[in-house]
Amino acid sequence: MENFAAFLEKNGFEVSGIQKVNYHHQDIRFFHDQDREGAFLLKKHLTEFIQSVKTIKENNIKIINLSHKYPEAQKGLLEVWVDF
Numbered sequence: 432m433e434n435f436a437a438f439l440e441k442n443g444f445e446v447s448g449i450q451k452v453n454y455h456h457q458d459i460r461f462f463h464d465q466d467r468e469g470a471f472l473l474k475k476h477l478t479e480f481i482q483s484v485k486t487i488k489e490n491n492i493k494i495i496n497l498s499h500k501y502p503e504a505q506k507g508l509l510e511v512w513v514d515f
Contacts, residue, residue, distance in 0.1 A: 435513075438480050444473065455514045457481070458493040462504035470494050473509055481513070 436446040459477065461470040474492050497504070 432513075435477075435480055435511075439473075439476065442476050444476075452512075454512050456493070457491055457513050458495050458511075460495045460497050460510040460512065462497050462501050462508055463506050464496070464498055466507060466509060467494075467496070469507070470509055473511065477511060477513070 432449045432451075436449060439446055457477070459470045459473050461467060471494065474494060477492060
């Protein structure tokens with residue numbers, strides 16, 4: 432994840448933290464409709480990075496809109512959940 436965080440920062444994203452969790456999927460979560468485009472851009476970068484590490488199809492990465500569940504979340508916030 433540290434390598435991925437460095438990769439994201441080189442591509443213009445700000446990484447505010449990394450947490451290790453037990454999760455066996457790949458998804459990107461956003462919390463406001465205006466962040467949808469950023470989530471798809473992040474998906475492109477995540478796919479590029481993961482393919483350098485292991486085989487993954489882009490359609491294996493889900494985009495999840497959590498705006499209805501967390502309307503007070505920070506605008507511009509995206510979460511990446513991956514299983515390396």
